[in-house]
Amino acid sequence: MTAAAIPATQDRSRLRRDLARAGRRRRLLAIGLIAPLFLFLLFSFIIPIGDMLRRAVVDSEIAETWPHAAAMLRQWDRRKDPDEAMFAVLGRDIEASAKAHTVATAARRLNYAIDGGRSLVMDTGRALRKLDAEPPSWREALVAANPAWGDKKTWIALAEASGPLTDFYLLTAVDLERDSANRIVHRPAQQSLYIEVLARTVLISVTVTVLCLLLGFPLAYYVASAPPDRAGLLMILVLLPLWTSLLVRTVAWIVLLQDQGIVNQMLMAVGLIDAPLRLIFNRTGVVIAMTHVLLPFMILPIIATMRSIPPTYVRAAISLGAHPAVAFWKVYLPQTLPGVAAGTLLVFIMALGYYVTPTLVGGPKDQMLAYFIAFYTTQSSNWGLAAALGVLLLVATAILYFAYSRLAGLNQVRLG
Structure with a gap:
C-alpha cells in the first residue's frame, strides 16, 4: 500500500464512523420525539385497557379471604353434594375471616352471584365468631347460622368465585350463567338486562x-x-x-x-x-x-x-x-x-x-x-x-x- 493510499483509507473509516454516529443521533432524536406520545398512549390507553381486560376475568376476592376453602372448591366435583370435610374447611375460613374483620370482602363478592349473598356471609360470620370451640358438626353449625348453606346452588356460586380466573363477569355481561351441571345457559328473564x-x-x-x-x-x-x-x-x-x-x-x-x-x-x-x-x-x-x-x-x-x-x-x-x-x-x-x-x-x-x-x-x-x-x-x-x-x-x-x-x-x- 502506498503512502498516499493510507490517508484515503483513514478518511473513509472516519467518514463511516461519522455517518454511523449521525445515524444514531437521528434515531435517538426520533425516539425522543415519539417517546412522549408513546408514554401518553401507554398510560392513558394501553394500560387502562389491559387492566380492564384483567379485571373482567380475574376473581381473587374469595381466594384471598378464604384461601383453604377456595383451594378445596376448585377441586370439588360439582356433581356431588358437599361433604362434612368441605363444611369444616369453609367454616374455619369464615370464622377466621370474621375474627380478622375481612369477611366483608367475601360477602360483597358472593352478593354478586346470589341474592342475599352479603347477608348470608355476614350473618354466618357473626354466628361463628361467637363460638368458643369447634362445633361437633360444621354442617349443622353453618346450616343453623343460615339455611342457605344447605343449598347446593350456594356452593356452586362459591366454586365459581374461587378464582383465580373466572368467566362469571363476562357471562353476566351477555346475560348468561352456568347451571348446576356447569353448562352455560341463559339467565332468568328477570335477571337479564x-x-x-x-x-x-x-x-x-x-x-x-x-x-x-x-x-x-x-x-x-x-x-x-x-x-x-x-x-x-x-x-x-x-x-x-x-x-x-x-x-x-x-x-x-x-x-x-x-x-x-x-x-x-x-x-x-x-x-x-x-x-x-x-x-x-x-x-x-x-x-x-x-x-x-x-x-x-x-x-x-x-x-x-x-x-x-x-x-x-x-x-x-x-x-x-x-x-x-x-x-x-x-x-x-x-x-x-x-x-x-x-x-x-x-x-x-x-x-x-x-x-x-x-x-x-x-x-x-x-x-x-x-x-x-x-x-x-x-x-x-x-x-x-x-x-x-x-x-x-x-x-x-x-x-x-x-x-x-x-x-x-x-x-x-x-x-x-
Missing part, C-alpha cells in the same frame, strides 16, 4: 348518527361552497358549541325542552299543539341533545373532504350536458364519501360511550351502557362486572368498526 341495554345503546347511536348526517351534510356543503369571508364566520359557528362545556350544553337542553320551555311555548304559540309535549326525560330528549352535541364532529370531516374536491369536475359534467342534479349525484357526491364515512364512524363511536347527556336528559329506559359501567364502578364497587361491560362495549365497537370499514372503504379515507 345487558343485551337489551347494548341493543338500546346501538339503536340510539345509530339514530343520532343518521340525524347528524342528514343535518350535517347540507350545512357542510354550504360552508365548503361559501366565499372565504363567509365560510370563516360559518366555521366559527360550527366550532362554537365545542368551546362550551358538555354539561352546560346538556343543561341548556333541559331548559329548552321542559314543559314550559321555549320549544313547547313556540309550538303552542303557532298553534301546532294545544298542550306541552313531553320532550325531556325520554328518548326524544336524549336524541335531540346528543345530535346537537355531536353534530360538529360530523360536519368537520365532510367539510375537509368537500374542500379538496376541484369545482371544475362538476362544471365539466354540466358543460357536457349533465343536469346539475345528475352532476352532483354522480360526480360530486361519490367524492365526499370518504369524509362522510369518517364523520359517521366518529359520531357513532363517540355516541356509543356517551354517559352525561343520557343520564341528565333521558329516563330510566333511556340509559346507555356507559351508565351501568359508571354505576358499578362508583356505587356498587363491582369492578369485575364494570370491566366485563367495558369489554362488551369494546368488542361491539370493534365489530361494528370493521364491518363498517369493509362497507365504506375506510382505507381510502382522506380529510383534505
Whole structure:
C-alpha cells in the first residue's frame, strides 16, 4: 500500500464512523420525539385497557379471604353434594375471616352471584365468631347460622368465585350463567338486562348518527361552497358549541325542552299543539341533545373532504350536458364519501360511550351502557362486572368498526 493510499483509507473509516454516529443521533432524536406520545398512549390507553381486560376475568376476592376453602372448591366435583370435610374447611375460613374483620370482602363478592349473598356471609360470620370451640358438626353449625348453606346452588356460586380466573363477569355481561351441571345457559328473564341495554345503546347511536348526517351534510356543503369571508364566520359557528362545556350544553337542553320551555311555548304559540309535549326525560330528549352535541364532529370531516374536491369536475359534467342534479349525484357526491364515512364512524363511536347527556336528559329506559359501567364502578364497587361491560362495549365497537370499514372503504379515507 502506498503512502498516499493510507490517508484515503483513514478518511473513509472516519467518514463511516461519522455517518454511523449521525445515524444514531437521528434515531435517538426520533425516539425522543415519539417517546412522549408513546408514554401518553401507554398510560392513558394501553394500560387502562389491559387492566380492564384483567379485571373482567380475574376473581381473587374469595381466594384471598378464604384461601383453604377456595383451594378445596376448585377441586370439588360439582356433581356431588358437599361433604362434612368441605363444611369444616369453609367454616374455619369464615370464622377466621370474621375474627380478622375481612369477611366483608367475601360477602360483597358472593352478593354478586346470589341474592342475599352479603347477608348470608355476614350473618354466618357473626354466628361463628361467637363460638368458643369447634362445633361437633360444621354442617349443622353453618346450616343453623343460615339455611342457605344447605343449598347446593350456594356452593356452586362459591366454586365459581374461587378464582383465580373466572368467566362469571363476562357471562353476566351477555346475560348468561352456568347451571348446576356447569353448562352455560341463559339467565332468568328477570335477571337479564345487558343485551337489551347494548341493543338500546346501538339503536340510539345509530339514530343520532343518521340525524347528524342528514343535518350535517347540507350545512357542510354550504360552508365548503361559501366565499372565504363567509365560510370563516360559518366555521366559527360550527366550532362554537365545542368551546362550551358538555354539561352546560346538556343543561341548556333541559331548559329548552321542559314543559314550559321555549320549544313547547313556540309550538303552542303557532298553534301546532294545544298542550306541552313531553320532550325531556325520554328518548326524544336524549336524541335531540346528543345530535346537537355531536353534530360538529360530523360536519368537520365532510367539510375537509368537500374542500379538496376541484369545482371544475362538476362544471365539466354540466358543460357536457349533465343536469346539475345528475352532476352532483354522480360526480360530486361519490367524492365526499370518504369524509362522510369518517364523520359517521366518529359520531357513532363517540355516541356509543356517551354517559352525561343520557343520564341528565333521558329516563330510566333511556340509559346507555356507559351508565351501568359508571354505576358499578362508583356505587356498587363491582369492578369485575364494570370491566366485563367495558369489554362488551369494546368488542361491539370493534365489530361494528370493521364491518363498517369493509362497507365504506375506510382505507381510502382522506380529510383534505
